[in-house]
Amino acid sequence: MDDPNKIVNRSRELGQIVDFGKTASDYGRHRAGFPPEFFDRLEMLGIIARGRRALDAGTGTGTIARGLAARGMIVAGLDRSASMLQEADRLAREAGLDVRFVEATAEATGMETASLDLVTAGQCWHWFDRKQAAAEAMRILVPGGKLVLGHFDWIPLAGNMVEATEKLIERFNPKWTLGGGMGIHPQYLSGLSTSGFKNLETHSFDLDIPYSHEDWRGRIRASAGVGASLPPDKVAEFDAALAKILSARWPQEPMSVLHRTWTVIASKP
Secondary structure (H helix, E strand, O other): OOOOOHHHHHHHHOOOOOOHHHHHHHHHHHOOOOOHHHHHHHHHOOOOOOOOEEEEEOOOOOHHHHHHHHOOOEEEEEEOOHHHHHHHHHHHHHOOOOEEEEEOEOOEOOOOOOOEEEEEEEOOHHHOOHHHHHHHHHHHEEEEEEEEEEEEEEOOOOOOHHHHHHHHHHHHOOOOOOOOOOOOOOHHHHHHHHOOOEEEEEEEEEEEEEEOHHHHHHHHHOOOOOOOOOOHHHHHHHHHHHHHHHHHHOOOOOEEEEEEEEEEEEEOO
């Protein structure tokens, strides 16, 4: 992929246009952000520290950007979607956090060379031209700076609510191919190494996240396979079908939804 418009071009490769800007409201209201434990581990490793400079690429509604700012870092959040950035700015202001949001791509950030201590990308590295994004991160990091890729994925297991949700997405959207994952992403590692990053370190841990029916439905409407790619009438039809399944099979609220947090930390020499 030569064009740096990450989501549009990557989604064309997958056979369907995905526009998360259409889901910004649901994304901001219903999608659980990265948990405190994610930031705690980075802080314990000395990657998060007050006064250091960070860029959160593909920030979406700013969940990682806010987490870094809350721990005293000087943070910019970057995304190509103006709608997402508006939602991110609203959430940051409501939380009393100072985050600068920038409309740009991870492949061409516009940031100064060797100006940042940390670059993060949460739940989005697969949407980028990874070779270009890694090269850009290498350019804007200071020597010894860190690139942190994070995922916070729901986990489908036989018979669980997540599996039922994914089957419903596939029924409404046969082009959606992102289901069935186990929250581990080793495919990123070779590309980071060939881009010049050193001392790669990975870790993962599981959490049960409480979701009400309303929030789970909103979270799924905000996903790539539903609100970001289906027409509005199909989204409404899907949402009604999911509500029926939840009411019949998982009536007790809140539901406990298994998630896996996976992180890779890479260092610029």
